[in-house]
Amino acid sequence: MQATILTVGDEILIGQVTDTNATYMAAALSEEGITVVEHLSVADSRQGIMGGLDRALQQSDLVLMTGGLGPTKDDITKRVLADYFGGELRFHNPTWKRLIKLYQRYGREPNETHRAQCRLPTGAKILVNERGTAPGLWMEKEEQVVVSMPGVPYEMAYLMEHEVMRRLKRKNFDAELLRSVTLLTAGEGESTIAERVERIEDELPENMSLAYLPNLGTVRLRLSARGNDEALLQSQLDEYRNHLEGALGELVYGYGKDDLASVVGRALQARKQTLATAESCTGGTVAEMITAHPGASAHFIGGVVAYSNELKQSLLGVPAPVLLDHGAVSEATIIAMAEGACERLGSDYAIATSGIAGPGGGTADKPVGTIWIAVATPERTITKLLRSGKDRQRNITFTSLQALNLLRLNL
Structure with missing residues (x-):
């Protein structure tokens, strides 16, 4: 089965909003063996939506749309869908009753704009949206399905999980199963990793594939298997994941939705030990990555952003002669x-960063991208010199990930 993802909204086309919906929907469809052949983004206009639907339905059995279902006049998706499928908009009383109850819960009354939002295309199956006011729409044309959902990410995600995927499974499209496992690595680049696993990749069965997803300081390896036998697919994934882990060793730090901060956090909590940060060039980014995870207070006691030499001395005790x-x-x-x-902060471990993030400030001896990181442990202090580029934000992110990885390798 083939699918097209169609996102509606001028805000996406002009770069004002990042289209995270497409990523979420593609992952959900791929998990069920549904092949996404294209992502389309179109203007919030009749011409844009009509043209996007024409293109999508020429190549796909399934079209997932997001955007343009709100209560304002620029949200025209449902009107265009009604025309496209040869219907009209009619007032849907069950949706209106649900909105009345929803607003009563907050001590408010729905207005005429919300009432207009309850005018929905005839012929559409209404998907109840428990996370917002705009319902989803399920429409069929012969053997093809078009699903329209709100563009608000958490509303779309609710409908995908509780309505769309369940209905797709009941519709019983003849789709292969697609199962995958993602290994997360840090410390080496894509080419080095590819060299280490080349023999394993060459030996993969025809129904399996390995994809490289590099990012700053990390590389994700997605191992996938297609077929109709769930038990066989899982057995293949387990076997070849073990092969990959054996070849990559300590480069592998986690799986799936893990990240370096969460892995470090779990390791510290298991040891009942604590971490502090002392950041200069990263400006608190390391601490931000750590505290992004619930429960960080169990192992992270705090940090210092000491940008000036004076604060490095007064807050962290760096001797003046060392700085001089x-x-x-x-x-x-x-x-x-x-x-x-x-x-000074009373932790078992500490991460420190100091460098020239750029784009200016470098010298002949210490050009932009010269960055030192350190990890203090109960036994010793480990340091590493980084040589990076001139992009400031990339340098900050890269340094923070390298520092977390240095700590991980020493836990």
Whole structure:
């Protein structure tokens, strides 16, 4: 079975909003063996939506749409859908009653704009949206299905999980199963990893594939298997995942939706140990990555963003002669920052960062992208010198991930 994802909205076309909906929907469809052949983004206009539907239905059995179902005048998707399928808009009383109850819960009354939102295409099956006011729409044309959902991500996700995927399974499209496992690696680039696993990749059965998804400082490996036998697919994935882990060793740090901060956090909690941060060039990004995860307070006690030399001295205890003789971007300074964080904040471990993030500020001896990181442990302090590029945000993110990975390797 083939599917097209169609997102509606001028805000996507002009780059004002990132289309995360398409990513979510593609993952959900792929999990059920439904092949996504194209992502389309079209203007919130009659011509744009009509043209997108024509293109999508020429190549797909299923079209998933998001956007344009709101109560304002620029949300025209349902009117276009009614015309496209040869119907009209009619007031849908069950949706209106649901909105009345919804607004009563918040001590409010729905207005005429909300009432107009209850005018829905005839012939559509209404998908109840328990996360918002706009329902989803399921429409069929011969053997093809068009599903329209709100563009608000958490509303779309609710409808995908509770309505769309369940209906697709009941419709019993003849789709192969697609199962996959994602290995997360850090410490080496895509080419090095590919070299390590080349023999394993060459030996994969015809129904299996390996995809490389590189990012700053990390590479995801998605191992996939297609077929009709669930038990066989899982057995194949387990076997070849073990082969990949054996070839990659300590480069593998997690699976699926893990990230370096969550893996480090679990390791610290298992040890009943704590972490602090002392950041200069990363400006608190390491701490932000750590505290993005619920329960971080069990292992993260806090951090210091010490940008100036004065704060490095007063808050972290970096000796003035170290800064004078070696500079803020140096191994001696980064060691003093990490050890000072452990001592003054009272943690078992500490991460420290200091460097020239760019795009200016470099010298002949220390060009932009020269960055030191350190991890202080109860036994020793480990340092690493990074040589990166001139893009400031990339340098900050790359440094933060490298620092977390350095800690992971020493836990």
